[in-house]
Structures are given as C-alpha cells and as structure tokens.
Amino acid sequence: MELTIRDVASADVPAITAIYAAEVRDHVNTYEYDVPDEAGMSRRVRGVLDAGYPYLAAEHEGRLVGYAYANSYRARIGYRFTVENSVYVVAGQQGHGIGAALLERLIAECERRGYRQMVAVIGEPNNTASIRLHEKFGFRLVGVFRGIAWKHGRWLDTVQMQRTLSAGNADAPHDE
Numbered sequence: 747m748e749l750t751i752r753d754v755a756s757a758d759v760p761a762i763t764a765i766y767a768a769e770v771r772d773h774v775n776t777y778e779y780d781v782p783d784e785a786g787m788s789r790r791v792r793g794v795l796d797a798g799y800p801y802l803a804a805e806h807e808g809r810l811v812g813y814a815y816a817n818s819y820r821a822r823i824g825y826r827f828t829v830e831n832s833v834y835v836v837a838g839q840q841g842h843g844i845g846a847a848l849l850e851r852l853i854a855e856c857e858r859r860g861y862r863q864m865v866a867v868i869g870e871p872n873n874t875a876s877i878r879l880h881e882k883f884g885f886r887l888v889g890v891f892r893g894i895a896w897k898h899g900r901w902l903d904t905v906q907m908q909r910t911l912s913a914g915n916a917d918a919p920h921d922e
Contacts, residue, residue, distance in 0.1 A: 761810035775869040800855035814848035827862040868905040
C-alpha cells in the first residue's frame with residue numbers, strides 16, 4: 747500500500763472525527779463514551795498543534811486512512827520531556843502498515859522536538875495488534891492497570907508501554 751504520511755490539515759478533521767467515532771462507539775481503544783463532533787475534534791487537533799506536538803495524517807489514494815499524534819503524558823512540568831502517543835487506523839485497513847508508518851514518523855518527529863520518552867496507553871491486554879506494533883518500535887511493557895476503566899458493560903485493564911527517544915535520560919535539561 748502506497749502511503750503519504752504528512753502533517754494534519756484542517757480538511758482532515760471530518761475523516762479524523764469519523765475514525766475516532768467508530769473507536770468510541772464500537773471499541774475500547776479509548777475510554778470516552780460520547781463521540782465528539784467535528785467542532786470538538788477540530789479544537790482537540792488545534793490544541794495538540796498549538797502546544798507544539800506533532801499530529802500526522804496517513805493518506806492513501808487521496809483518502810485519509812489513519813492519523814497519529816503525540817501529546818503531553820501528564821500536565822505537571824516535570825513530565826515535559828515525556829509524550830503519550832495515539833495511533834488510529836480506519837476500520838478494515840489495519841494490518842496494512844498504516845499504523846507502523848504513522849508510528850515511525852511520529853517517533854522521529856518527537857525525537858526532533860527533543861522529547862526523551864514516549865508512553866503508549868493501550869486499551870486492553872487483548873489488543874495484541876497494538877501491543878505488537880509498539881514492540882516492533884522498541885516499546886517495552888511497563889505494566890498493566892487492572893480494572894481501571896468501565897466501558898461497554900465491563901471492567902477493562904489498560905496496558906502501559908514505554909520507549910526511550912533520542913538521548914533518553916543521558917543528560918539533564920538545561921533549564922534546571
């Protein structure tokens with residue numbers, strides 16, 4: 747599959763909204779219950795970009811088939827060198843390398859921006875495709891939170907994985 751991985755554009759918001767809506771309604775890759783509308787998704791995209799994080803789109807034959815972004819892992823300043831990633835692929839297109847292409851570029855973009863650690867929060871341990879994808883890019887299991895969320899009538903576990911970026915913990919920040 748020939749893909750173009752590029753920075754997100756405002757014209758991508760309807761497709762991003764549709765991909766995410768399916769995840770909210772049908773799956774547990776997000777623990778959100780209510781599907782955001784396009785205006786809400788547009789604000790989310792703008793918030794990620796305005797904070798200086800990368801937000802990427804995967805396009806195949808003129809159609810958006812996936813997206814990925816990094817965002818703050820936690821709000822407190824001590825976490826400012828750590829990002830959390832999100833990767834979503836349109837239903838029916840998983841397993842064609844879209845997620846891998848997005849994650850590879852996302853890692854590179856985060857390293858270029860000087861981030862040191864990337865965390866993946868995966869919707870449950872039986873999401874083996876996401877776990878394998880992250881392992882392929884050097885993520886290691888940090889732990890599993892048992893019964894941490896409730897969705898679709900059941901308690902859900904959450905997998906946490908981590909990958910070192912750039913120099914990792916090799917040196918101290920210059921602002922301390």
